[in-house]
Structures are given as structure tokens and as C-alpha cells.
Amino acid sequence: MDTTITQSIISVRDLSKCYWIGKVPFPALNRVNLEIYDNDFTVLAGRSGSGKSTLLNIVGALESADTGEVVVDNQNILQMSADQRTQFRLQTIGFVFQAYNLIQVLTAQENVAYVCRLQGKSKLESLEIAAHWLDAVGLGELGSRRPNQLSGGQQQRVAVARALATNPKIVLADEPTANLDTVTAQKLVCLLQKLHDDFNTTFLISSHDPDVKNASSRLIKLSDGHVIKRWDEALPPADPTQLSCPIKNLSLSQRLRRLFEGNPAQ
Amino acid sequence: MADTARLGIGYYLRLSLRNLLRNPRRTGITLITMVFGISTLTLLGALNDGWLNQMKTNFILSFTGHIQIHSQGFEASQSLQDSISEPDEILRYTDYAEIIGWTLRIRTSGLASLGGSSAGVQIMATDPEQETWVTSIHENISAGRWLSPGMADDLLLGRNVAQSIGAKLGDKIILMAQRANGEMVSEVFYLRGVLATGAPQIDRTLAVIPLHTAQHWLALQNSVTDIVLRTEHHDDTDALHRLLVQHLSTDRYEILRWEELDPMVSQWLNFSDAYGLVVIFVVILLVLTEILNTMLIALHDRQKELGIMVAIGTKKSQIFLMMMLEAVILILLGSLLGYLSGGLIVYFLGDQGIDLSHFSNAFQFFYMDPVIQPLLTQDSAIRILGTTFVAALIAGIYPAWKAAQLPVTQSIRIQ
Structure with missing residues (x-):
């Protein structure tokens, strides 16, 4: 895996955000500065309430900030209008949320194709792309199933496929393993890492799951809205074997099939 | 940045239809309420129109004719x-x-x-x-x-x-x-x-x-x-x-329409028309409340999903359109089924009418027949369906607007 730092794709400067409940302020981020580099696999770690999700939401143009500057893919996202932010998310970001993040009335394939349709692609092309990505996450045969016919792990894999289907520059994942059992969570992390390796996409993941942290090439720890630690180059390249993924030398599809083989419910 | 987030209305129609079917019981109850309301409205409207028409006809044909010309x-x-x-x-x-x-x-x-x-x-x-x-x-x-x-x-x-x-x-x-x-x-x-x-x-x-x-x-x-x-x-x-x-x-002649010849009958007809409008208003209010309630519950149930849709690139206008289409499909189905049901009842009552001969003396006083034959008119169809549609559309706008304004990050966090 090439972990060479190329250039910053996310640049956060003096970012502050405070929530108010009535007249009581709850500072979520306090003058945060950080850089995320192209093709990085970065994990934001920290306890619940440390500001991970808020930071992810602001970087993903889902939320505004009180002060500071956030430049993502050379675009100052805090100065964008609501419509511009929507377009930005559609074109630049792929999202994986904690759980239940699929559209319940669409099949797995339609869920993935939906974002392609939003991008203006034709129905046929969108379905082809969706089939490709479902295959890539090992769910090629379950495309016609609705979310309620899939396990939690399978639903998260569909969400990963959807996140990558728009060919985004950055994938943001907010606690993607929080609602999964340990084995399924490990396999999902392994999947994210493989996809990162194969498709050279920048991943920014918030998590306090040790397996996710182990998989990261960079780790940023937040506490009470501050960046308290960062390991920019200290972490060795992640080894999938540590994550029970002895599949490194296989093709992506083969690896994924093998990865989830024997336990299709995950 | 190119605006590529375009999806045909057909796509959102399918999506809306599936959303309505995701909770068939709730949709069914809403539809039944609408059908009951609109069919009752249709029947009441037809009875009102029927007896108003009979009254008008009896008044005109019993003595006055449609127009009288007199010397001024x-x-x-x-x-x-x-x-x-x-x-x-x-x-x-x-x-x-x-x-x-x-x-x-x-x-x-x-x-x-x-x-x-x-x-x-x-x-x-x-x-x-x-x-x-x-x-x-x-x-x-x-x-x-x-x-x-x-x-x-x-x-x-x-x-x-x-x-x-x-x-x-x-x-x-x-x-x-x-x-x-x-x-x-x-x-x-x-x-x-x-x-x-x-x-x-x-x-x-x-x-x-x-x-x-x-x-x-x-x-x-x-x-x-x-x-x-x-x-x-x-x-x-x-x-x-x-x-x-x-x-x-007009210096030499006065040309009078039937309603000018007996203002009391004319006022009675106008009163009945107004009464019909009040009935329509009440039923429409019920239908409107039902739609509003259903859509707000649907909105509450799907807040997380709607938040995610916005997060992954769906425009707020597209969310609004999708929710409005759900309301429109419900309204159209409910209105048409309701009008058809009401129409069928009117059809079966059409020949024999509703016999109120027990009150025939009072009815004759107002030029009414003791047997009321309901009448479906184009005007009442437009009035009932048009008013229902517009009212229910208004009821659908608020939840759709609310859906489009949902705070994305809060919605996503809902478990």
C-alpha cells in the first residue's frame, strides 16, 4: 500500500462549533486545525461527545460552523449555499452512516443506483454501476433485496457500495461499525481497507472501535472539541491479516466473496 | 458546479407509491376515511342538487315559467x-x-x-x-x-x-x-x-x-x-x-327571470346552496385533517431516511416533490374512489329516489317532491373533486415543506 503523503484534500483551520440548548452553550469543536491527505485512510478517534461526528458533518458539508475555514478538494465549503453544498456532497463525498442508512423502499441495487441517478446518469448506466459496486462489496447476488431483507452487516456493505458508486474523492464514515457485532465489524473494516487500497479514495472515519483504529494509516484523537493527539506517519501500513482477512493476494471480488463466505448473514 | 441532480417525475412517482405501500394499514385507513368522506359528500351533494333541481323545476313549471315579460x-x-x-x-x-x-x-x-x-x-x-x-x-x-x-x-x-x-x-x-x-x-x-x-x-x-x-x-x-x-x-x-x-x-317592458318573480324561492335556493357549501367545507376539513395527520406521521417515521437522502445529495426540492406526490396520490385515489362510490350509491338510488312522502305537505309548500331523486351534476363533481383536491393539496404542502426543511444532521442521528 502506498502511504506517501501527496497533498492535502481536507484542510481545517481554526474550526469552532458550539451547540446551544436554550441559553446553555455546548462547545463541540474548539479551534481545530488539521489536514487530511489525498488517498489517506484516517480515523478520528475519541470518546462519545468529543466532536468526531460534528467534525465529520462539517467536513461533509452537512453542518455549518461558527468560525474557521474548511477547504475540501480546493473548495471552501463553509461559504457555499445550501444547493451548492448538496451538489458538493453528491459529487465529492460518499457517506456511510452508523446504521439504517438505506432507503427502505428501494432494493439494494436501487439504493446504490439512486445516487448515480442523482448525478444525472441514465437508469441503465446507474443500475450497471450499482451492480458493479454490489459485486465489489460481495453482495452481487442480493441486489434485488430490500434493506429489511438484509442483515445489518449486509446493509452497511450496501451503504459502502453506495458511497463509492458516485466515484467520490472522499468517503466519510461515521461510526460505521457501531451497530455491528465484532466479527461483522471486523469484516466491514477489512472491506473498507481493501476498497481504499484498490480504488485510491480518501477515507475519513470516525470511530472508537479498536479494529478501525488499527486499520488506519493516520489517527487523529479528539477530546472535548480539541485535537489532542495525531499520528501522521507513525502508523505502519495496515495488515489485513490482523483483521482475519487472509485474502490479500486474491482479486477484490474473490477476496470479498471469501471474506463473507460461510456467513452470508453478516 | 454542474446541477446534475435531476430525476424524472416518474422516478419520484414510483418512490412515492412504494412509500405509501410501506405502511399499507395506515395508507388503507386514510384511503377508507377519504372514500367515506367523499362518497358521503357526493351523496349529500347529489341529494341537495336533486331536491334543489326538483324545487326549481316545480316552481317554474307550476306557474311562473322561466321568464315573464310584462308591460313596464x-x-x-x-x-x-x-x-x-x-x-x-x-x-x-x-x-x-x-x-x-x-x-x-x-x-x-x-x-x-x-x-x-x-x-x-x-x-x-x-x-x-x-x-x-x-x-x-x-x-x-x-x-x-x-x-x-x-x-x-x-x-x-x-x-x-x-x-x-x-x-x-x-x-x-x-x-x-x-x-x-x-x-x-x-x-x-x-x-x-x-x-x-x-x-x-x-x-x-x-x-x-x-x-x-x-x-x-x-x-x-x-x-x-x-x-x-x-x-x-x-x-x-x-x-x-x-x-x-x-x-x-326595457322602457316599455319588464323582462323578469323566475328568481325575480318570487324572491323567497330564490332565497331558499341560495340558502340551500350555501348549506351545501357548508357541508362540503366540513367534510373537506375532515379530509384535510386526515391527510395532514397521515403525512405528518409518515414524516416522523421517515425522518432519518429523509435526512440521509438529503445527505447523499437529494435536493430539498426533490424531497418536497416526493412528499407532495405521496399526498397527491392519496388524494387522487381517495377522491376518485370516493366519488365513484358516492356515484354508485346515487345510481342505485336514482330510479326510486328517497321517499319522504311522510313529510309531503311541508315539501309541497316549498315546491318539493316527496320523493327526492339525487342528481349528479358536472358542477357538483367539479366542486367536490376540485375543492377536495385543492384542500388536500394544501394539507400536503405543510408536511412536504417540513420534510424539505428537516435538519439533516439531527435526522441522521435518530436511531
């Missing part, structure tokens, strides 16, 4: 001095396609006497043949027969008049009236028929005699007081009225 001032004076001396001048306009019947009349006050009894009457002299083309008064004979052409001394009396003077068929009745010059004259007639319409102005006061007899008796020569016209449809009245006003001198 006659309606107020009721004097023979205000008669039309050259009716032929007006009759040349009776070729208009809207007119299917006309008759000439003389109306004046008088006294009917039999032996020592007498009663004030409203004398109506008419052409026995022509009158049958304009009104149905000849069909409301409880005893005897209608005026016979050529029988100059025929007389028909309203039921109550006949009773008050104790007249029987064949009795010799003396009518007394005042000529235009003020001279009091009397004439002998023979009672040939008794009228029983239920309408007080006829049963309690009317005395019907042949037109030519009256013209001779009252020294009116060819003059008449009324030219009464009947149109093919009630709705033709206004158009014909406009036409006549254009061609006839």
Missing part, C-alpha cells in the same frame, strides 16, 4: 292598465332556439261567488293549449279536467278556494273583476276542475279561465298582462334574458 310597472301595480297591447310584437322573438314553449296570460284580482259564499281570487286567464307547453299546472288537477279549447265558460279553482266557497264540479260560479277603466264587471263560469298543487299561491287563490273569454269580458281586446316563456334548460334562462333585454325596450 305591471309586477308592482298588478293593474290591467299596465297591459301589453301588442303581444305579437314580442311573440316574434319566440323563435329563439332556447324557447320551447310560450303562453299569453291575463292576471288580475277578483272575487269568486257561489250562492252566499265568496272568496278573493287571483284570476289567471290563459290559452288552454299554449299553457300546457309552458307549465304543468294542467297536470295538477285533483278533480275534473283542464280547460277545454272552445269552452268559453270553463273555470278551474284552487283546492282551498273551492272548499272555502263550497264549490263542486259543474257549479255555476260568478267571477267579479275590475276593468282597466275601473268598471266592475261580473261573468258566469262553470267549475270544470279543481287544482291541487300544494303551492299555496295556487291552491288558496287561483281561478283559471280561458284567455279569449277574459279579453272579451275585461274589454282588453288583444291585450295581455304576461307573456310567459319556457326554456329547454334552467341554465338557458340567463342567456335568453340577455337576448331579450337587447332586443326589447
